[in-house]
Amino acid sequence: MILDKIENQHLYTGLGTKFLKAFEFLNTTNLKEIASGEYPIDGDQLFAIVMEYETTAKSENSFEGHQKYIDLQYVVTGTEQVGVVSRINQTPFEVHKEDDYDLYHSNQAAFFTLDKGMFMIFFPDDLHMPSVYDDQPSTVKKVVIKIAV
Template sequence: MIVDTLANRHLYTKLHPRLASALAHLAETDFTAKAVGNYELDGKNLFVIVNDYETKPREVGPFEAHQQYIDVQYVVSGAEEFGYLPLADQTPSKPYYDKHDYAEFDFESNKQAAAFIPLKTGMFAIFFPGDIHMPGTFATPQKVRKVVIKVRI
């Protein structure tokens, strides 16, 4: 997992060529003017999800992990926290669902091991397979516009 701002995106461009494209797209696009929805950049290899939502309490959402994609989550406006813990001996509460590339992990079973990290306007988080994460949380509801770029590994 990586948390940073777009000013430092150059530090991560050599990790994966499509990750470099994702970070460049975030830096070059005005997402305040984009409509909510999904946009392909390179078919199923690289695509963008623009979403507006209100954060939820930690206790409401499950953790998730992916196998086929890296998540690049960028906050355009607002603020949230995300829960994070490395995938180790956890057992999913819902098995891996190949079609949507995720497995869910129960909050109650993992809350003691999780760290909750703020993600504010202009910041991004990169979640690799093996990074269990719970995006979109905050103690009090907050309006957020966030872009998620899915990067096939």
């Protein structure tokens, strides 16, 4: 897992050309005006999903994990808490192989604040629970870029 501010994106150029293209999308797209939906960047190897939602209580969420894609999650507006725990010794309660996500419960997670202008990168070992509020619900606009492993 990586947690950082967008102005530090240059630190991650060594992760490869897919990450360079992902950051290029974030830098060249009017993210405040773009509508919710899916946007191709490089076929099924790299695409963006733009979403807006209200954060919810931790008890209303589950951890998710992916096998085929790395998630780069960037907050355009709003604030949320995001839980992270390793996939090691975790068992999914739902498996959605065709849609590349499994759902998990865990009491072992660390939670981080993700504010406007920040991003997190989740690798296949990183189970994550986004969309959680701390004190009260918040409206969040986020771009999730799916990067093929």
